[in-house]
Amino acid sequence: MTKSGFDNAFSIAFREIMQARALRAPILAQQMAAAGHPGPKTDTLYRWLGGRSVPRSGKSVDFAMRVEKFLDLPPFELTDRLHRDAKLYARNRRQFSYQEVHALAWYLPDNFHQLTKAKKEEILAWISAHTGHGQTDYRRYLGTVRRQHFSLRFPDAPIHYRRRGAAEGRRSPLVRDAPPALQKEMSELLAFRLNDLVPAGFARLGKWKPATAAHHVGNMGRFFGALSCDPASTSKGAGVPLEMLTFAMIAVPSFCDWYLTWRERRRGFYSTNEFGLLIAFNGMLQPRTGWIRQSPSLADRLQPVDGFLTQSDIHRMRSDWNAACDRMLAHLRSRTNDIKRVMKSHRDPAEPILPILNAEDPAEMYRRIEDQIIRWKPSERSDPMGAAEATRDFLLFHVALRSGLRQRNLREMLLAAPDSAPTSKARLESLGRGEMRWNEKASRWELYMPLSAFKNAGSRFFSGQPMLIDLGGVERFDERMSLWVRRHRARLIGPAPDPGTMFVTKGRRIEDDVSMSVASITHHWYRITRKYGIYNPYTGRGAVEGLMPHGPHNVRDVRATHVLKATGSYELASYAVHDTAETIERHYGRFLPGEKAKKASDILNAIWSNETSGHKRRGK
DSSP states (O other), X not given: OOHHHHHHHHHHHHHHHHHHTTOOHHHHHHHHXXXXXXXXXXXXXXXXXXXXXXXXXXXXXXHHHHHHXXXXXXXXXXXXXXXXXXXXXXXXXXXXXXXXXXXXXXXSOTTGGGSOXXXXXXXXXXXXXXXXXXXSHHHHHHHHHTTSOOOEEOTTSOGGGSOXXXXXXXXXXXXXXXXXXXXXXXXXXXXXHHSSSOOTTOOOSOOOOHHHHHHHHHHHHHHHXXXXXXXXSTTOOOOOOGGGOOGXXXXXXXXXXXXXXXHHHHHSSOBHXXXXXXXXXXXXXXXXXXXXXXXXXXXXXXXXXXTTBOHHHHHHHHHOHHHHHHHHHHHHHHXXXXXXXXXXXXXXXXXXXXXXXXXXXXXXXXXXXXXXXXXXXXXXXXXXXXXXXXXXXXXXXXXXXXXXXXXXXXXXXXXXXXXXXXXXXXXXXXXXXOEEEEETTTTEEXXXXXXXXXXXXXXXXTTTOOEEEEOTTOHHHHHHHHHIIIIIHXXXXXTSXXXXXXXBOOOOSTTOOOBOOXXXXXXXXXHHIIIIIBOOTTTOOOSBTTOOOOOTXXXXXXXXXXXXXXXXXXXXXXXXXXXXXXXXXXXXXXXXXXXXXXXXXXXXXXXXXXXXXXXHHHHX
């Protein structure tokens, strides 16, 4: 029975009981209150009887159970006809709060209340082990360090270059703002690397994209945050006073070495993060194009720091800034070579999806998640918001798997409804965004992506041309896209302003920003793969046994590996993720030696198959 069926069954059963006893909603409410067992209000009872709403919260389920008891009905006569969350709460309310049941309901079998204590503990242990965030060493490491707040935030940086959600009312009191002087320096760096025109008197090698700027803002926030963190805190920082922080410290070897050692102590080894940071420092100090090299006034803000920098060191740097930058460049070259020899990867990015990548047809197996979303999609009549979220989940998953786009392209993608004019190609090029649009002539949905939207726009894959992907012709997509445009998307946006993007989050207030951020699209993908992807042996739900929750970037691994296994060609696999064969071989394709040998054997074995066929024909 569907969720809608349970909800309708509740209203029908409640209405029949009330009619059999010749009771009306006001009378029942008055009698319960007089007996000292106040239940739902009259208006609520009317909505239940009319099927306009059903008990959904913990409080309303408690009221429904009071009605059962007051009318002397068999236990769970009404509540067993509710949706799973409410039913499981009614059955297990002595063991779990409603919030706990709401989080667990998807993974608990319907007969959980009837199971033995040992079986219940076994199921809860499975849920904890397979649906949480700590299944790998790397995720356990992240879970530990995320509780140690040390990074600085740059609230004056444009919103596109820092984490969304940093509005005043939503800031964590544990995260500190960078001091004004350091924020001013960051603004000057961003202007140097992001503006179309280089500031007068400066030279640069290239222009940053917003995503690159966001990456560097985060790196600098962590670098200066660690230096300024209290040594007695759990983060064990260097204790440099906030007001003394300046980008000129990047030209001081002792600060760089301390941070590298601090990172190694936290993680246990050097990683690609430290290597990347040294490369970024190196770019800022280059003789002709480095921003720090071209900003000798930064040295005026340097102050002595015990154990790091003396007054004589500062005097020497100020007297010859170019020489100081040269010394630091030589130091960075040495440290880069050292770390390159010993750095390790803390994680295998493909680990969460190994059951998919090891399958014979990875994309086909991954697509089964779509089937699960459709199978368990709530009824729009009984749960309109749940239906809207499920429709968004399906479209997000489907578009990602069909297109192979990066998460940034997915969350920034615009939407042109059939009754509106598509955005001009020149406008999309300037925005660096793609658009989902309706092709009136072909009567199909298509996805247009300008060249500027791609991280690797200079790749020979594009040959300087934009990309157009035909997404129409798949019945499930066309049907759900129509519902999304006509009803579901507006329902999710609610009172918030429409950002114009294809995918949106839920809006509750008029000031909410419902466009997707890096954090929200990752959260949604984790939820989709956790809810619909992981096979649950206790409920039979889920698409793939052994799958772990993961983010949207893994879709590209699935596409590349599927084409690689089907064709044996790294060149063709690169087309699946709009990149080069070299990139596939280094980062995406999982093509094991045994699979390569089998692919070659299948081709060669055809020789003997043909020979056998030839003998049979000649024999005849």
